[in-house]
Amino acid sequence: MCVSAGGAGYDTIDVDACTKAGIPVVNQAGANAHSVAEHTFALLLAVIKRVVESDRKLWTESGFKREDLMGDEIHGCTIGLVGIGEIGTRTAKIAVGFGLKVLAYDPNVSAEGIRARGAEPVNLDALLKQSDFVSLHCPLNAQNRHMIGAEQFKAMKPGSVFISTARGGIHDEVALYKALSSGRLRGAGLDVWEVEPPPHEAPLLSLSNVVATFHTAGVSHGGRRNVARSSAEQILMMIDGVRPPHLLNPEVWESFLKRREQILSVSTMF
Structure with a gap:
C-alpha cells in the first residue's frame, strides 16, 4: 500500500x-513545474499590462483612452521567489529570459544551491524590500501558514506586485486586501485561495488590480x-x-x- x-x-x-x-x-x-512557472508569468504580465482590466472595459464601456489602461514593463525589474524547488527553479529560468534580476529565499536550500538554480540568495526581509514582484513557490505547512501577512506586505516595496501559485493560506488574504486597497501594492495575481473556489463576495475579487484564477496553474x-x-x-x-x-x-x-x-x-x- x-x-x-x-x-x-x-x-x-x-x-x-x-x-x-x-x-x-x-x-x-x-511533474507540472513548467505549467505552474508559466502560469506565474501569465498572472504577472496580466497584472502589469492590465490585460484583464482592458478586456473588461472593451466589452462593457466606451469613451476611454488607451492611456487610461497604461501598463508597464517588467524588463530590468527584480523578482523575489519565496521557495526555489522544482517550480521556483523553472520560474527563475523564465525570469532571466524576461531580463529580470532573480532573488530567492529558501531555508531548505544552501546559498550555493540557490545560486546554482539561477537566483541570488537573500533572507525573507531583504527579498520583500528589494523585489518589484514577490512570487510564492513553497508548500503549505503548519510553520508557514500566513507567513506573508500584514507585516510582510508592509515591508514590500511600494507599488510592487504579489503573486501566488503555491497554496492558499501561506498568505493572509485579509492583509493582502488591505495592502491592495490602500494602494500600498500595485496588484496581485492569485491562483490559490483559502477557500476554493473563493466566494463571489470575496473582498479580493472586488479589486480591479487583482487577477484571479481557480488553482489552475498546474492543471x-x-x-x-x-x-x-x-x-x-x-x-x-x-x-x-x-x-x-x-x-x-x-x-x-x-x-x-x-x-x-x-x-x-x-x-x-x-
Missing part, C-alpha cells in the same frame, strides 16, 4: 499518520499528463521494490520492502 499525491503539494495528506502506519507517500514534484493538459505519468511510474517502481525519487517519508522504506516480500512470498504459494 502507498499514497501518491496528485501533484507537488501534499498538504491534503497526513504524512505523519502514513509514516506511523508504515505507508510510503510520494508526490509528483516537478494544464500537459501538466496533468506529466503528473499522471509520474504517479504511475513511481507506483510501478515501488511494486518492483525500487525506491521512488519523490518519497516523502524515507524512514518507512525498509519496512515497506519487508512487507512487500511477505506479500510476494504468500502470493507465490497459490
Whole structure:
C-alpha cells in the first residue's frame, strides 16, 4: 500500500499518520513545474499590462483612452521567489529570459544551491524590500501558514506586485486586501485561495488590480499528463521494490520492502 499525491503539494495528506502506519507517500514534484512557472508569468504580465482590466472595459464601456489602461514593463525589474524547488527553479529560468534580476529565499536550500538554480540568495526581509514582484513557490505547512501577512506586505516595496501559485493560506488574504486597497501594492495575481473556489463576495475579487484564477496553474493538459505519468511510474517502481525519487517519508522504506516480500512470498504459494 502507498499514497501518491496528485501533484507537488501534499498538504491534503497526513504524512505523519502514513509514516506511523508504515505507508510510503510520494508526490509528483516537478511533474507540472513548467505549467505552474508559466502560469506565474501569465498572472504577472496580466497584472502589469492590465490585460484583464482592458478586456473588461472593451466589452462593457466606451469613451476611454488607451492611456487610461497604461501598463508597464517588467524588463530590468527584480523578482523575489519565496521557495526555489522544482517550480521556483523553472520560474527563475523564465525570469532571466524576461531580463529580470532573480532573488530567492529558501531555508531548505544552501546559498550555493540557490545560486546554482539561477537566483541570488537573500533572507525573507531583504527579498520583500528589494523585489518589484514577490512570487510564492513553497508548500503549505503548519510553520508557514500566513507567513506573508500584514507585516510582510508592509515591508514590500511600494507599488510592487504579489503573486501566488503555491497554496492558499501561506498568505493572509485579509492583509493582502488591505495592502491592495490602500494602494500600498500595485496588484496581485492569485491562483490559490483559502477557500476554493473563493466566494463571489470575496473582498479580493472586488479589486480591479487583482487577477484571479481557480488553482489552475498546474492543471494544464500537459501538466496533468506529466503528473499522471509520474504517479504511475513511481507506483510501478515501488511494486518492483525500487525506491521512488519523490518519497516523502524515507524512514518507512525498509519496512515497506519487508512487507512487500511477505506479500510476494504468500502470493507465490497459490
